[in-house]
Amino acid sequence: MLTVGIRKKSRVPGVMITQFIENMPEGKSHPDFTRKPIALTIQEGKFAFFKAIVTGDPQPTVSWSRNNGDVSDTSRYQTKYDSHSNEHTFEMPNVMPDQADTYKCFATNEYGQATVTVVLNLVSIRIKLHSKISPRMWTLKQYLKEKGGSCRVFRPKSEQPEIKEGEVDPKLWELLMSADKKDYESICLEFGITDFRWMLKKLNEMKKEREEEQAEFVRNLSNLRPIQVNADGTASFELDMDLLEISSRIFLYKDGEMIPYTKELGDKMKHSLRQVGKKYIFSVRDLVSDDAGLYQLDVEDVTMFSTDFKIPMVDFLVKIEEVKAMEREDAVFECVLSHPSSKILWFGKNVPLEKGEKYDIEVSEDKLIHRLVVKDCMVVDKGIYSACAGIKSCSSWLIVEADKSAQAGKKSARKTTRAGGSGMDLQKVAEEQQIKLEKEREERKEQIKAAKEAAAAANAPEAPVEAPAVIKPVAKGPEPSKYGGCDISKTEC
Numbered sequence: 001m002l003t004v005g006i007r008k009k010s011r012v013p014g015v016m017i018t019q020f021i022e023n024m025p026e027g028k029s030h031p032d033f034t035r036k037p038i039a040l041t042i043q044e045g046k047f048a049f050f051k052a053i054v055t056g057d058p059q060p061t062v063s064w065s066r067n068n069g070d071v072s073d074t075s076r077y078q079t080k081y082d083s084h085s086n087e088h089t090f091e092m093p094n095v096m097p098d099q100a101d102t103y104k105c106f107a108t109n110e111y112g113q114a115t116v117t118v119v120l121n122l123v124s125i126r127i128k129l130h131s132k133i134s135p136r137m138w139t140l141k142q143y144l145k146e147k148g149g150s151c152r153v154f155r156p157k158s159e160q161p162e163i164k165e166g167e168v169d170p171k172l173w174e175l176l177m178s179a180d181k182k183d184y185e186s187i188c189l190e191f192g193i194t195d196f197r198w199m200l201k202k203l204n205e206m207k208k209e210r211e212e213e214q215a216e217f218v219r220n221l222s223n224l225r226p227i228q229v230n231a232d233g234t235a236s237f238e239l240d241m242d243l244l245e246i247s248s249r250i251f252l253y254k255d256g257e258m259i260p261y262t263k264e265l266g267d268k269m270k271h272s273l274r275q276v277g278k279k280y281i282f283s284v285r286d287l288v289s290d291d292a293g294l295y296q297l298d299v300e301d302v303t304m305f306s307t308d309f310k311i312p313m314v315d316f317l318v319k320i321e322e323v324k325a326m327e328r329e330d331a332v333f334e335c336v337l338s339h340p341s342s343k344i345l346w347f348g349k350n351v352p353l354e355k356g357e358k359y360d361i362e363v364s365e366d367k368l369i370h371r372l373v374v375k376d377c378m379v380v381d382k383g384i385y386s387a388c389a390g391i392k393s394c395s396s397w398l399i400v401e402a403d404k405s406a407q408a409g410k411k412s413a414r415k416t417t418r419a420g421g422s423g424m425d426l427q428k429v430a431e432e433q434q435i436k437l438e439k440e441r442e443e444r445k446e447q448i449k450a451a452k453e454a455a456a457a458a459n460a461p462e463a464p465v466e467a468p469a470v471i472k473p474v475a476k477g478p479e480p481s482k483y484g485g486c487d488i489s490k491t492e493c
Helices: 140-146 170-178 181-190 196-214 426-459
Strands: 006-009 015-019 029-035 040-043 048-057 061-066 078-082 087-092 101-109 112-123 126-128 137-139 218-229 235-243 250-254 271-276 279-284 293-299 302-309 316-318 323-326 330-337 345-348 359-363 369-374 383-389 392-401 418-420
Touching: 015 029, 029 101, 040 048, 048 061, 048 101, 048 112, 061 078, 087 101, 170 181, 170 196, 170 293, 170 302, 181 196, 196 302, 218 279, 218 302, 235 293, 235 302, 250 271, 279 293, 316 426, 323 330, 330 383, 330 392, 330 426, 345 359, 369 383, 369 426
Parallel strands: 029 112, 040 112, 323 392, 330 418
Antiparallel strands: 006 015, 015 112, 029 048, 048 087, 061 101, 078 087, 101 112, 126 137, 218 235, 235 279, 250 293, 271 279, 293 302, 316 330, 323 418, 330 369, 345 383, 359 369, 383 392
16 A cells, blocks of 8 residues: 555644545545644643544544653553543643643544644742732742732632631622622622722722733723623623733633633533634533632733622523514513522523613512513514523524515504413412412521520530538537426526
């Protein structure tokens, strides 16, 4: 067999294929990647890994290498294959700084070879102190030790000291520095801060310092959009950021812990960061309750944006259903929640909807029943509509039928009727849920009361043990006289 080197194009960007023979036998194929490993930025000491899925007939063998060093040390580099998922994994437990490098994955069979390159970046968390204080770089632990536990960086929960009475949670300042001014009051009240004058003075000082630090890496920072759930079940936040140096490293944190992310579109990794021009969009997929927390985006060692992801424990008791409406009729989607919520998110064809001329959003007094009214339906309004509450969502179609009775070339008359609705007695469902919630509240109150009473009884001081009474001896009087009980010492009897 004559060996040649024919370049072939892969369907996956970034994959280089070399075919070894000119004429491929029928039913055989050169290797290719259906999933290539993705670049990874991770904190030293963490568990790092690359994953790949390859195809080819015969089945290709997969090998790994790095540009500056070898991967033969099995205590530091481990390769695995899962026959069920067809995934090849290259693992680096307890990854260290000297392992930061460019790695290559090779898939080879007798008809060709597919190669992909991937970069591993490692980060040692360091805090750069102001030059007036010290010109050197300190590690986080050193800095905290010197500063007695206070730090401008929001730290992992495992490293956060207990907040004592009268102290301010550092999370407050991180949220305020990225928040809109109209949200200051609600954020402060959530953290028990009522002295707004003191808060604003302190915040302005911290913002000035933060902006000076940010200016070292970005020209401009704007359009900060807090994290929220999307119609497709993901959550995302975004910001516009003009970097001074495109090579500046971007890190993502959740509750102070660095999280790995992908920049590859369509990848199934939990977290991703997508750049569109100067806009950066961070997304979280496959949402669960543990995804709640404080998310932060840093450039090098400076925080650019902080946003708090809150996940209310709520579900849909009644989901929205398909609505068939006539042209120029109103369409109604309605649902019932398991727990009260003053607002849920509505989407039409993946676009967020707000109350206005086209849409009406209604909430019942008990905050359990929610409605979306699509006013004056037209054929272009046809599509999928969604309701999102916390990390739960439900979707359904709006079908708009053209008004055949309208005269050709003329707009049909506006209808006063409403189409849709769940067809259920939503008020009854809501009332039954209110009774259930009230019962649960009362049960919790009783449990708390019983727990407090048990704790009080356990901590109550023991009653002092009374000393036995001392019986004082009674002084004996003179013996009674044998003469009728008369004391003979006295003159009279």
